[in-house]
Amino acid sequence: MELLFLAHRVPYPPDRGDKIRSFHLLKHLSARAKVHLVAFTDDDRDLAHRDALTPWTATRTLVPRRKGQARAAIEALATGKPVSLTAFADPAVSAACADILSTHPIDTIFCFSGQMAQYLPARAQRVIMDFVDVDSAKFAGYADDARVPMAWMMRREARLLGAFERAISARADVSLFVSEAEAALFRGGGGKGRVIAIENGIDTVRFDPEAAFESVAAPRPLIAFTGQMDYRPNMEAVRWFAEDILPLIRRTHDATFAIVGRNPDPAVTALVSPHVIVTGEVADVRGWLAAASAVVAPLRLARGVQNKVLEAMAMARPVVASAAAAEGIDHDGTIRTGRDADAIADAVTSLLGNSADAAALGVAARARVIARYGWSARLAPLDALLGLDARRNAA
Structure with a gap:
């Protein structure tokens, strides 16, 4: 099996919430498929991690994200799209995805975060869409606390992004969320197709009070x-x-x-x-x-x-x-x-x-x-979504 993994942020090192989830997903999938990674980088330090991703990827395409929020907002207003998409719209990523799809027998596309769903092709590969959270609901919450004109922008973002999320869920074979509460919220808001929760885990070997790490001298309490x-x-x-x-x-x-x-x-x-x-x-x-x-x-x-x-x-x-x-x-x-x-x-x-x-x-x-919350247990349902259970039974 060959798999295209799309991520809005390079999934290494796993040192913040979204990168922790995407890294463990990548690691899990790489043990089961040949993975081709296409991801954005936030800064030059991310480019230095290209080689560190070698154990889990067959190919790695890292694209610097240079577009500022102001430009993304102008593009969004001009095109009628949500800012969440225009902020991550880049022809270099489109070209990288097209190249991989044309030169490798990709069975499955794993799309991490809604921003990357704009790169899903019309072709019929299996698509696993990990929204993580219902981002449109987040912007609706921002609108409740914002003042004009930001409140208008947040309501616009919630409306347009929500419509995009629902359209992508109709295209995907399955839509993933980080909790059952988020999955239920999406279903109740008109999400289409199969919607399930794949919860986050935690590396309890690394995060262990008995592990070796440098102590911090801090005031108490x-x-x-x-x-x-x-x-x-x-x-x-x-x-x-x-x-x-x-x-x-x-x-x-x-x-x-x-x-x-x-x-x-x-x-x-x-x-x-x-x-x-x-x-x-x-x-x-x-x-x-x-x-x-x-x-x-x-x-x-x-x-x-x-x-x-x-x-x-x-x-x-x-x-x-x-x-x-x-x-x-x-x-x-x-x-x-x-x-x-x-x-x-x-x-x-x-x-x-x-x-x-x-x-x-x-x-x-x-x-x-x-x-x-062990990662292996949390991610085990992915095997069935990839069709691996059926392949094992056939073998």
């Missing part, structure tokens, strides 16, 4: 948040926590809040204070997780399974998440949740005040992750 810090939901989450929740916690605990992640937006760096640390990119997030007395995920807008939560659970840290961030995770009560600032603050305060309870919660969280 420390409350940590991890994530890509130019991503709007993460930016809004840390601002809410720093401005509305941390002051409530500091009434009883002299706690420091660490915001750990690459590319912090100016709105994030503006939060720096004697009690708020913004690290920027770190070589290894595990040291910060291990140093944390509690890890928080106070996202108001969250889609699917949050890798940041799974990583903290695997590191046996006590986690406090918003109801939205916890929704996609089958945690079985091994994390604390809150629906508003007071509830989240109370949960964190309780953990900081009782180290034995916090440690026990962390141990239970790690056990839950090991039992429920």
Whole structure:
């Protein structure tokens, strides 16, 4: 079997949410098919990872994404398309896909993220479409909180992208989402064809408090948040926590809040204070997780399974998440949740005040992750989608 894998971001190294999922999908598929990768790069550092992808790919085409958001928006308004598509429209990617399809006997196209679905050909290869989240619903949520004219742009994006998502689902053999909640949302919004959930997993060998990693000298008690810090939901989450929740916690605990992640937006760096640390990119997030007395995920807008939560659970840290961030995770009560600032603050305060309870919660969280979220178990349903079960039976 030969497979074309399309990704809106090069799936290596697996150091952020979307790249973690795409990398493990690529790794799983490469053990079952000859994989040809076509992906965008965000910067020159991504190009340096071309050789690192060799164990999992037969060919690798990496295309730098140079188009700015302003140009993508102008193109979208001129063509009647969603910005999500024009931002990733590139003739070099179209040419690369056409070349691979014409020179290799591609059985299946695995398309990771809706932005790449514009490159699906009219030919009849099997198509597995991994939307991950319902992106159109995300933009609808943005519109609710935005002002004119941005609210108009967000509603336009939600409408046009939603129509595109539904059209692609009718073309695909199967549409994947990161959680059953996202899959149900898509079905309820008019998604076509077969729609199923393939959940995220976690590497519990790497994310293990007993693994070898560099420790971090940090003030205690420390409350940590991890994530890509130019991503709007993460930016809004840390601002809410720093401005509305941390002051409530500091009434009883002299706690420091660490915001750990690459590319912090100016709105994030503006939060720096004697009690708020913004690290920027770190070589290894595990040291910060291990140093944390509690890890928080106070996202108001969250889609699917949050890798940041799974990583903290695997590191046996006590986690406090918003109801939205916890929704996609089958945690079985091994994390604390809150629906508003007071509830989240109370949960964190309780953990900081009782180290034995916090440690026990962390141990239970790690056990839950090991039992429920191993990558091999999460991705096993892909074999049937690829037709491998039928081939094995025939053999």
